[in-house]
Amino acid sequence: MRRLVIVSNRVPNPRERGPTAGGLAVALRDAIARRETLWFGWSGATAEATATEPAISRHGQLTLATLDLGREDYRRYYQGFANATLWPTLHYRLGLATFDRQDFTGYCSVNAAFAVALAPLLRADDLVWVHDFHLFALGAELRAGGAKQRLGFFLHVPFPPRALFCALPRGAELLRDLAAYDVIGVQTTEDAENLAAALAAEGLPDAAARVAAFPIGIDGEGFASLAQREATKKEAVRFRESLAGRGLVIGVDRLDYTKGLPQRFCGYGQLLKRFPEHRSKVTYLQVTPVSRGDVAQYRALRRELDEWVGRINGHYAEPDWVPLRYMTRAVKRPVLAGFMRGARAGLVTPLRDGMNLVAKEYVAAQDPADPGVLVLSTGAGAARELDGAVLVNPLDPDEIAEGLDQALTMPKDERLDRWGRMNALVRDGNARAWSKGYLAALEG
Numbered sequence: 289m290r291r292l293v294i295v296s297n298r299v300p301n302p303r304e305r306g307p308t309a310g311g312l313a314v315a316l317r318d319a320i321a322r323r324e325t326l327w328f329g330w331s332g333a334t335a336e337a338t339a340t341e342p343a344i345s346r347h348g349q350l351t352l353a354t355l356d357l358g359r360e361d362y363r364r365y366y367q368g369f370a371n372a373t374l375w376p377t378l379h380y381r382l383g384l385a386t387f388d389r390q391d392f393t394g395y396c397s398v399n400a401a402f403a404v405a406l407a408p409l410l411r412a413d414d415l416v417w418v419h420d421f422h423l424f425a426l427g428a429e430l431r432a433g434g435a436k437q438r439l440g441f442f443l444h445v446p447f448p449p450r451a452l453f454c455a456l457p458r459g460a461e462l463l464r465d466l467a468a469y470d471v472i473g474v475q476t477t478e479d480a481e482n483l484a485a486a487l488a489a490e491g492l493p494d495a496a497a498r499v500a501a502f503p504i505g506i507d508g509e510g511f512a513s514l515a516q517r518e519a520t521k522k523e524a525v526r527f528r529e530s531l532a533g534r535g536l537v538i539g540v541d542r543l544d545y546t547k548g549l550p551q552r553f554c555g556y557g558q559l560l561k562r563f564p565e566h567r568s569k570v571t572y573l574q575v576t577p578v579s580r581g582d583v584a585q586y587r588a589l590r591r592e593l594d595e596w597v598g599r600i601n602g603h604y605a606e607p608d609w610v611p612l613r614y615m616t617r618a619v620k621r622p623v624l625a626g627f628m629r630g631a632r633a634g635l636v637t638p639l640r641d642g643m644n645l646v647a648k649e650y651v652a653a654q655d656p657a658d659p660g661v662l663v664l665s666t667g668a669g670a671a672r673e674l675d676g677a678v679l680v681n682p683l684d685p686d687e688i689a690e691g692l693d694q695a696l697t698m699p700k701d702e703r704l705d706r707w708g709r710m711n712a713l714v715r716d717g718n719a720r721a722w723s724k725g726y727l728a729a730l731e732g
């Protein structure tokens with residue numbers, strides 16, 4: 289079996305079994321277990337200047353090769369072009385994107401530095417799988433250095449319509465860089481159509497033909513047994529008791545403006561206003577670990593959410609009922625699984641999302657004898673697959689309120705029917721199937 293080389297912005301620390309152990313590491317676990325793997329990328333640490341020699345550590349079949357980023361590169365490449373320019377643009381939020389030519393230069397030079405440091409580690413028959421929007425240009429840099437290996441790219445976030453993407457200065461350059469990859473993977477057919485059209489319009493029909501959708505999955509069975517086990521443990525029991533028989537609504541998202549949290553909180557407020565029968569009968573738990581806390585837009589969002597929570601709780605709380613419980617700390621994965629199992633409704637309303645794994649985790653966590661209902665945004669990639677969800681437009685708080693009311697009052701027969709369809713899909717389209725499908729395409 290050929291060696292797999294994974295390249296991503298961050299390389300997970302194998303010793304970090306902490307609460308936020310990365311989604312990518314979980315999704316790739318199966319691929320890594322099956323073959324010799326080299327995982328290359330940023331260490332997560334910064335230094336005076338970007339390292340030229342990677343630090344290497346071996347963990348059985350898995351070798352990690354990491355570079356520290358120079359502080360200026362971190363600011364330009366990571367905080368700047370990747371997070372403040374590409375992230376909003378790819379999520380259809382051009383108005384939030386800033387463009388700074390020096391950030392773009394920093395982005396290109398980090399991609400080039402990655403290529404220079406990675407090239408000597410490559411073997412002739414390696415399969416190289418590059419992940420996400422931080423590394424659009426890496427393939428072209430590797431090719432420029434003479435790499436002949438099969439190079440694959442996978443975009444975890446959405447790809448917007450061509451006119452939107454090409455409004456971005458240097459967008460055309462990024463498209464030409466993408467053409468260096470042999471397989472260009474995205475999450476949904478809509479993303480694939482958008483990206484293929486953009487490449488074709490740039491005069492790159494061959495690259496356009498190499499774009500394909502590979503919807504990412506989770507380890508559904510693993511998550512289901514985790515949730516089942518955890519639901520009987522102390523933390524879950526204590527939590528259940530604290531609900532005093534009230535129905536639970538759960539939301540789990542990184543704190544990010546793509547996740548539609550202000551609209552979601554407003555929607556929950558509308559539920560309590562327009563459907564007063566739910567007052568005092570339902571509790572909404574929103575778990576939102578802070579991410580990118582050093583970016584101004586994220587700090588502003590945090591303040592906005594604090595205000596929403598204060599407004600809703602101030603207005604509707606009773607001495608013995610807090611309508612909205614909001615945490616900005618991460619919760620351990622097993623505990624989260626147990627909480628999800630106990631929730632009558634999973635509320636997943638991103639404005640745009642490549643896939644959204646939380647939607648799939650919520651489905652997998654349910655009790656097959658008495659499942660809850662997924663209320664899902666039409667803007668999530670997962671909505672293309674999970675047809676048993678109650679679909680809502682995430683920009684319309686009233687639609688969120690109506691969706692929640694429908695979920696909380698849904699008869700058991702309908703819940704079972706909707707969940708059964710979704711669960712089959714989550715189990716079959718799992719993380720293993722995703723990486724196997726992608727790697728088969730990459731092997732050609």
Ligand code: GDG
Pocket residue numbers: 307308309311444445504540541542575576577617618619620621622624641642643644645646647649
């Ligand atoms: C990107 C794309 C695409 C969240 N809070 C806690 C916690 N989480 C876990 C969730 C889930 C993961 O983080 C988040 O994954 P998502 O898919 O929902 O969203 P992004 O982080 O934006 O991921 C997305 C994904 O890549 C994969 O391709 O689906 O569209 O944006 O697993 O459970 N985990 C723990 N504690 C928390 O507090 N343990």
